Amino acid sequence: MSGSAPAGLPRLLASPPRDLDEHVARYGPLPELRRRAERDEFVAMVERSGLRGRGGGGFPTGRKLRAVGHGGRHPVVVANGAEGEPASHKDRVLLQRAPHLVIDGAAVAARAVGAHEIHFVVDRGDHAGLASLEAALGARAHEMPRPDAWRVAVLPSRYVAGEESAVVSFLNGADAKPVSVPPRPYERGVRGRATLVQNVETLANLALVARYGPEWYGSVGTTDEPGSVLATVVGGVARPGVHEFALGTPFTQVIQAAGGPSEPMGALLVGGYFGTWLDLAAAEQLVLAHGVLRAAGATLGCGVVAALPALACGVVETARVARYLASESAGQCGPCVHGLDAIATALEALAAGRAAHGTVATVERWLGDVAGRGACHLPDAAVGFVRSSLAVFADDYVLHERKGPCAASTHAPVLPLPDPRTRDRSWR
Amino acid sequence: MSRRLVVDMIKCDGHGICAELFPEWVRLDDWGYPIIDARDVPQALLAHARRAVTACPSLALRLEKGDGR
Numbered sequence: 001m002s003g004s005a006p007a008g009l010p011r012l013l014a015s016p017p018r019d020l021d022e023h024v025a026r027y028g029p030l031p032e033l034r035r036r037a038e039r040d041e042f043v044a045m046v047e048r049s050g051l052r053g054r055g056g057g058g059f060p061t062g063r064k065l066r067a068v069g070h071g072g073r074h075p076v077v078v079a080n081g082a083e084g085e086p087a088s089h090k091d092r093v094l095l096q097r098a099p100h101l102v103i104d105g106a107a108v109a110a111r112a113v114g115a116h117e118i119h120f121v122v123d124r125g126d127h128a129g130l131a132s133l134e135a136a137l138g139a140r141a142h143e144m145p146r147p148d149a150w151r152v153a154v155l156p157s158r159y160v161a162g163e164e165s166a167v168v169s170f171l172n173g174a175d176a177k178p179v180s181v182p183p184r185p186y187e188r189g190v191r192g193r194a195t196l197v198q199n200v201e202t203l204a205n206l207a208l209v210a211r212y213g214p215e216w217y218g219s220v221g222t223t224d225e226p227g228s229v230l231a232t233v234v235g236g237v238a239r240p241g242v243h244e245f246a247l248g249t250p251f252t253q254v255i256q257a258a259g260g261p262s263e264p265m266g267a268l269l270v271g272g273y274f275g276t277w278l279d280l281a282a283a284e285q286l287v288l289a290h291g292v293l294r295a296a297g298a299t300l301g302c303g304v305v306a307a308l309p310a311l312a313c314g315v316v317e318t319a320r321v322a323r324y325l326a327s328e329s330a331g332q333c334g335p336c337v338h339g340l341d342a343i344a345t346a347l348e349a350l351a352a353g354r355a356a357h358g359t360v361a362t363v364e365r366w367l368g369d370v371a372g373r374g375a376c377h378l379p380d381a382a383v384g385f386v387r388s389s390l391a392v393f394a395d396d397y398v399l400h401e402r403k404g405p406c407a408a409s410t411h412a413p414v415l416p417l418p419d420p421r422t423r424d425r426s427w428r
Numbered sequence: 429m430s431r432r433l434v435v436d437m438i439k440c441d442g443h444g445i446c447a448e449l450f451p452e453w454v455r456l457d458d459w460g461y462p463i464i465d466a467r468d469v470p471q472a473l474l475a476h477a478r479r480a481v482t483a484c485p486s487l488a489l490r491l492e493k494g495d496g497r
Contacts, residue, residue, distance in 0.1 A: 179438070180436050180437075180438050180439075332437070332438045333437035333438055333440070334437065334440060334441070334442045334459055334460070334461035335437065335457060335459065335461050336437075338458075338459035338461070339457070339458075339459065342458070342459070366458070369457045369458070369463060370457075373437060373461070373463070374437060375436075375437055375438045
């Protein structure tokens with residue numbers, strides 16, 4: 001049982017091993033990291049690899065490991081598979097296909113920071129991911145440093161529930177709502193202990209970096225941004241779904257990998273509902289990578305790429321998502337509660353073609369007022385998303401404000417949202 | 429030492445007393461919640477800032493160490 005490094009792609013979405021034995025035979029053993037020097041070298045190696053968080057923030061994983069490793073005794077590791085973004089499916093797909101890689105990553109992260117306790121967090125709606133993870137954990141009970149050291153927590157399906165501080169709050173017995181930071185979880189998290197919260201895709205990558213090293217990790221991707229990324233491609237494409245791409249892959253190839261456009265495209269949404277709209281001319285010049293997207297005022301976020309058909313209406317789609325985001329406010333911060341609701345109401349009026357003259361200007365002013373004024377990033381998410389729509393669909397907004405709804409407003413809804421009848425409304 | 433005026437938005441209930449007591453630094457948004465100038469509060473205005481902090485019924489305001497901006 002030696003295992004060999006996967007060449008090329010896919011890495012994380014390779015055909016699933018039948019069981020733990022096949023998993024171990026395929027990938028080989030994890031480093032033990034028994035000595036302090038080995039742990040330090042491991043963290044330095046992860047820093048060199050350039051691995052970044054895949055939950056949306058893109059924070060360097062090595063730096064987070066270092067912070068928690070120095071954060072006092074008995075730290076805690078949280079493997080975050082709570083995928084609150086309605087358009088994203090990559091975490092649930094990963095939990096189904098490669099639960100052992102996620103567990104490996106959490107286990108090796110725990111060794112690296114000196115943690116015994118690992119919490120695996122799964123979205124309440126993700127029954128298949130939960131079953132897959134629990135079966136995999138059951139097969140590895142003997143690996144736990146002590147009984148009950150690895151636990152599974154099922155989080156409410158809410159947009160902000162997967163945010164780090166909200167997950168920690170939930171694990172501490174309170175609502176899965178974000179709390180004011182600092183202190184951040186890596187300083188004071190689960191039961192007051194330094195807590196490493198890592199997305200499950202990050203951990204699955206860590207499991208491979210731990211075995212095969214930074215050179216292997218960088219054998220796909222770009223020099224600045226090595227590695228691969230899971231992206232959920234939805235909307236007007238022939239085969240919507242989760243795909244694995246090298247970082248730096250052009251969006252034209254991303255769309256092709258999902259079977260190409262199912263009807264002519266009008267715009268792309270990149271990064272999920274905390275991402276931004278891009279017009280096609282801009283999108284054709286861009287690639288799946290943090291740096292390039294950030295320079296263009298966009299974000300890779302959680303890797304959602306949504307194709308908006310040319311015959312659909314960007315104003316209508318933006319209004320639908322803005323209403324959803326407003327309704328997902330945890331209700332804690334005034335500017336979020338009232339501001340997002342006001343913005344969504346104005347956008348709905350614009351979409352329906354019954355907005356007063358000057359509504360777009362009012363929305364712009366509100367966006368400026370709401371930005372940066374929540375305990376979590378929900379208001380900023382809504383602001384970035386709506387603001388990008390004002391740029392990309394500027395002509396459509398003018399038409400909607402002056403003349404009423406456009407012909408495209410009758411297109412079937414494109415961006416996926418939870419069914420309002422079955423939606424999770426709880427915070428516990 | 430330089431100081432910044434900061435609000436904990438979760439605690440804030442939008443009473444608006446801060447904007448009344450310290451209009452040089454705090455304005456209210458359309459829903460009555462404070463928008464606070466992020467720069468360091470000038471020495472000459474610190475007494476006003478302290479009064480706003482003390483008067484907040486929700487204990488949501490505080491003066492933090494500034495960053496020299």
